[in-house]
Amino acid sequence: MATSNRMTAEEIEARVWAFVIVSLVVILLGSMAMFLYSVSFVTQPMSGLAPIDKVYTQQISTIMVFVSGVLGGVAGRSGVKAMAKAVATAEATDTDPPAPPPTWTGRQPTPNWVNKQPSPPKPKVADDDEPAFKGAKE
Numbered sequence: 001m002a003t004s005n006r007m008t009a010e011e012i013e014a015r016v017w018a019f020v021i022v023s024l025v026v027i028l029l030g031s032m033a034m035f036l037y038s039v040s041f042v043t044q045p046m047s048g049l050a051p052i053d054k055v056y057t058q059q060i061s062t063i064m065v066f067v068s069g070v071l072g073g074v075a076g077r078s079g080v081k082a083m084a085k086a087v088a089t090a091e092a093t094d095t096d097p098p099a100p101p102p103t104w105t106g107r108q109p110t111p112n113w114v115n116k117q118p119s120p121p122k123p124k125v126a127d128d129d130e131p132a133f134k135g136a137k138e
Contacts, residue, residue, distance in 0.1 A: 017074065017078050020074055021071065021075060021078075024067055024070060024071045024074065025071065027063075027067050028067045028068060028071065031060055031063050031064045032064060034060060035057065035060045035061070035064065038053065038056060038057065038060070039057065
């Protein structure tokens with residue numbers, strides 16, 4: 001019997017995403033190499049960058065930021081999809097009994113940070129008849 005060499009839809013999608021990610025990484029690395037070469041090995045004037053080099057540097061910087069964002073989005077999308085699929089599979093094969101619902105006691109539980117707060121200082125009470133602060137009149 002001959003086996004079928006046809007790829008499934010998931011395999012085709014995985015290969016397309018891999019091609020897109022590899023292409024974007026190559027573009028990003030090439031841009032970084034050009035950027036570093038232009039700043040490191042091209043002779044610049046003593047007072048800052050030449051005007052055309054400044055424009056070129058800004059364009060390369062913008063391209064690098066754009067490609068980095070797209071690369072993060074594309075890789076993130078595939079990662080989130082794979083994670084969602086793994087979680088769904090784990091939930092489907094889960095055999096643990098469900099946890100009992102929490103019981104209502106009539107009030108919210110006190111957070112930990114409330115119990116660790118120091119008590120506020122008590123106001124000082126003067127025994128004499130002097131006003132609490134200078135300039136106070138009765």
